[in-house]
Amino acid sequence: xxxxxxxxxxxxxxxxxxxxxxxxxxxxxxxxxxxxxxxxxxxxxxxxxxxxxxxxxxxxxxxxxxxxxxxxxxxxxxxxxxxxxxxxxxxxxxxxxxxxxxxxxxxxxxxxxxxxxxxxxxxxxxxxxxxxxxxxxxxxxxxxxxxxxxxxxxxxxxxxxxxxxxxxxxxxxxxxxxxxxxxxxxxxxxxxxxxxxxxxxxxxxxxxxxxxxxxxxxxxxxxxxxxxxxxxxxxxxxxxxxxxxxxxxxxxxxxxxxxxxxxxxxxxxxxxxxxxxxxxxxxxxxxxxxxxxxxxxxxxxxxxxxxxxxxxxxxxxxxxxxxxxxxxxxxxxxxxxxxxxxxxxxxxxxxxxxxxxxxxxxxxxxxxxxxxxxxxx
Amino acid sequence: xxxxxxxxxxxxxxxxxxxxxxxxxxxxxxxxxxxxxxxxxxxxxxxxxxxxxxxxxxxxxxxxxxxxxxxxxxxxxxxxxxxxxxxxxxxxxxxxxxxxxxxxxxxxxxxxxxxxxxxxxxxxxxxxxxxxxxxxxxxxxxxxxxxxxxxxxxxxxxxxxxxxxxxxxxxxxxxxxxxxxxxxxxxxxxxxxxxxxxxxxxxxxxxxxxxxxxxxxxxxxxxxxxxxxxxxxxxxxxxxxxxxxxxxxxxxxxxxxxxxxxxxxxxxxxxxxxxxxxxxxxxxxxxxxxxxxxxxxx
Ligand SMILES: Nc1ncnc2c1ncn2[C@@H]1O[C@H](COP(=O)(O)OP(=O)(O)OP(=O)(O)O)[C@@H](O)[C@H]1O
Ligand SMILES: [Mg+2]
Numbered sequence: 111x112x113x114x115x116x117x118x119x120x121x122x123x124x125x126x127x128x129x130x131x132x133x134x135x136x137x138x139x140x141x142x143x144x145x146x147x148x149x150x151x152x153x154x155x156x157x158x159x160x161x162x163x164x165x166x167x168x169x170x171x172x173x174x175x176x177x178x179x180x181x182x183x184x185x186x187x188x189x190x191x192x193x194x195x196x197x198x199x200x201x202x203x204x205x206x207x208x209x210x211x212x213x214x215x216x217x218x219x220x221x222x223x224x225x226x227x228x229x230x231x232x233x234x235x236x237x238x239x240x241x242x243x244x245x246x247x248x249x250x251x252x253x254x255x256x257x258x259x260x261x262x263x264x265x266x267x268x269x270x271x272x273x274x275x276x277x278x279x280x281x282x283x284x285x286x287x288x289x290x291x292x293x294x295x296x297x298x299x300x301x302x303x304x305x306x307x308x309x310x311x312x313x314x315x316x317x318x319x320x321x322x323x324x325x326x327x328x329x330x331x332x333x334x335x336x337x338x339x340x341x342x343x344x345x346x347x348x349x350x351x352x353x354x355x356x357x358x359x360x361x362x363x364x365x366x367x368x369x370x371x372x373x374x375x376x377x378x379x380x381x382x383x384x385x386x387x388x389x390x391x392x393x394x395x396x397x398x399x400x401x402x403x404x405x406x407x408x409x410x411x412x413x414x415x416x417x418x419x420x421x422x423x424x425x426x427x428x429x430x431x432x433x434x435x436x437x438x439x440x441x442x443x444x445x446x447x448x449x450x451x452x453x454x455x456x457x458x459x460x461x462x463x464x465x466x467x468x469x470x471x472x473x474x475x476x477x478x479x480x481x482x483x484x485x486x487x
Numbered sequence: 488x489x490x491x492x493x494x495x496x497x498x499x500x501x502x503x504x505x506x507x508x509x510x511x512x513x514x515x516x517x518x519x520x521x522x523x524x525x526x527x528x529x530x531x532x533x534x535x536x537x538x539x540x541x542x543x544x545x546x547x548x549x550x551x552x553x554x555x556x557x558x559x560x561x562x563x564x565x566x567x568x569x570x571x572x573x574x575x576x577x578x579x580x581x582x583x584x585x586x587x588x589x590x591x592x593x594x595x596x597x598x599x600x601x602x603x604x605x606x607x608x609x610x611x612x613x614x615x616x617x618x619x620x621x622x623x624x625x626x627x628x629x630x631x632x633x634x635x636x637x638x639x640x641x642x643x644x645x646x647x648x649x650x651x652x653x654x655x656x657x658x659x660x661x662x663x664x665x666x667x668x669x670x671x672x673x674x675x676x677x678x679x680x681x682x683x684x685x686x687x688x689x690x691x692x693x694x695x696x697x698x699x700x701x702x703x704x705x706x707x708x709x710x711x712x713x714x715x716x717x718x719x720x721x722x723x724x725x726x727x728x729x730x731x732x733x734x735x736x737x738x739x740x741x742x743x744x745x746x747x748x749x750x751x752x753x754x755x756x757x758x759x760x761x762x763x764x765x766x767x768x769x770x771x772x773x774x775x776x777x778x779x780x781x782x783x784x785x
Binding site: 161162163182183184186188189190192194196198199200201209210213214257261 | 676678679681682683684685686687688692696697700701703783
């Protein structure tokens with residue numbers, strides 16, 4: 111268990127443009143820290159800087175309590191799973207797994223024991239004598255994982271370690287990695303661009319975009335209170351619907367994309383900006399109408415696309431030039447071109463400042479609790 | 488009629504393949520196959536002055552050669568020459584390639600320098616070495632003079648001549664081996680080294696467990712090429728020593744040349760060429776048999 115601290119870290123490959131800038135974050139001992147962001151945003155670069163494979167061009171990196179900017183990779187007490195696996199093609203799976211142990215001059219007998227344990231854990235036992243080229247992509251990825259796990263270092267860096275697995279195996283490996291991390295108390299820094307992985311695995315998530323931190327926080331907080339429209343559309347699937355909106359003081363209505371009018375509760379009016387703003391609503395917060403729905407809350411949309419995913423139905427429509435999506439649970443028989451009544455609540459809107467993109471108002475907490483009923487004797 | 492038609496239609500793939508192969512078949516026939524078969528043919532004959540087969544003698548040329556002390560001496564010199572040059576060339580080239588593969592400022596300059604001997608013809612570099620070996624004005628003897636060491640008759644002393652030729656040959660061949668090995672080194676995935684550095688592997692551990700195994704196909708290739716090259720050395724012998732002194736550098740190809748174009752014994756020359764061909768064939772087969780097990784193709 112070790113803390114990793116980045117203080118004002120930046121990186122530039124060509125001494126001109128920073129691919130990463132102003133990174134300030136402390137990763138707590140034993141934490142599962144997930145780094146997400148779109149392709150090319152600097153996730154691998156950041157991981158490689160922590161591993162010591164890439165020079166840090168600005169700021170301070172601390173591992174444990176020590177400044178580690180110029181520490182060589184092997185002195186940092188960490189293991190890493192590379193994005194392209196970096197398996198040794200000439201060594202068998204077993205030798206690949208025990209490479210690091212052999213470097214540390216561990217006894218052959220013990221090496222074999224450990225390799226077998228890890229192989230068992232990751233379902234690689236049958237492949238121990240094969241060469242990497244005789245494995246499928248997913249099996250290679252698991253060898254790379256095994257190599258990191260077997261070294262039992264206090265810090266582990268993983269660069270998209272599950273990207274090549276099928277959905278079922280991926281779900282299994284997610285919980286397996288999480289279990290191993292918990293039981294060994296590893297400080298994990300985990301890169302992914304799969305937001306499901308980020309949401310389900312991370313104690314905290316950091317969202318990176320063009321080398322800058324967008325938001326750091328618990329997965330559910332990021333989901334509920336995205337710091338800006340980028341995070342709002344990056345986390346959540348389908349992404350949050352966004353549109354420009356203006357407040358009309360005379361009717362105390364919010365006019366969304368010049369089309370929709372939504373009454374604003376009186377006590378919320380003061381919080382809204384005078385000028386225009388960006389509003390966002392998650393697809394699951396666009397509801398089907400019920401008999402109780404008030405007429406003024408309903409608006410009608412023309413369906414442009416429908417996807418039925420078994421237990422939920424996603425349909426899209428155009429609003430203010432943007433494609434919006436609504437997600438309803440259950441199977442709905444909707445055809446393209448249908449006019450659908452949809453209900454929206456002011457409470458579930460996220461409102462962002464138009465210029466800075468800062469979150470002004472988040473959704474209300476939709477979390478549900480299972481209440482323990484008191485049973486009288 | 489129909490049967491011929493069917494065969495004609497069935498063989499369409501074969502005929503297409505033959506058509507594609509035709510250009511290289513013609514070229515190979517003219518420049519490789521014809522001379523080769525002609526050589527084998529001639530090795531069973533005694534020839535006249537113009538190189539035409541005169542009397543069929545069967546294996547007598549070979550029997551004569553195997554008994555001739557001149558030929559035995561030539562074989563021995565060739566063997567020694569191969570032993571002197573091939574391992575040292577490859578080890579030195581590997582050493583330089585490892586150095587030049589490091590990421591340092593201005594490494595491009597060194598890469599060019601180390602591979603530059605590839606750009607000089609054998610004849611030109613032999614002439615340069617001829618000057619350097621010159622007993623009175625050559626740089627080597629001057630150097631020895633400065634150090635107060637006895638002078639050496641580099642190319643005139645039978646004890647030294649083969650060594651001297653070997654030294655210059657090593658110098659000439661290093662560029663090519665260097666370039667091939669450097670290419671092999673650069674092909675190794677950088678991530679492997681990064682991964683091993685995280686594990687804490689030192690330089691020599693990485694060299695032994697990553698670099699050399701990953702380089703083995705390239706090493707295997709360059710060893711094969713160097714061996715064949717060494718057996719076929721001719722140019723530097725012709726310019727530096729002409730096979731002398733007292734036959735000590737009379738390598739087999741040079742001996743073939745002398746037999747054919749100075750003594751006009753095309754029959755025995757051809758027989759020598761056939762023997763050389765067999766030796767190279769056997770060495771290469773042996774090498775493939777032994778080496779293949781240690782080579783990791785990806
Ligand atoms: N060695 C390098 N030299 C110059 N630029 C580089 C180098 N490596 C990466 N970059 C640049 O740095 C930026 C971040 O790259 P990085 O590999 O960290 O992205 P990433 O977030 O890991 O993306 P992905 O999800 O596709 O793996 C990219 O714009 C890339 O072009
Ligand atoms: Mg990456």
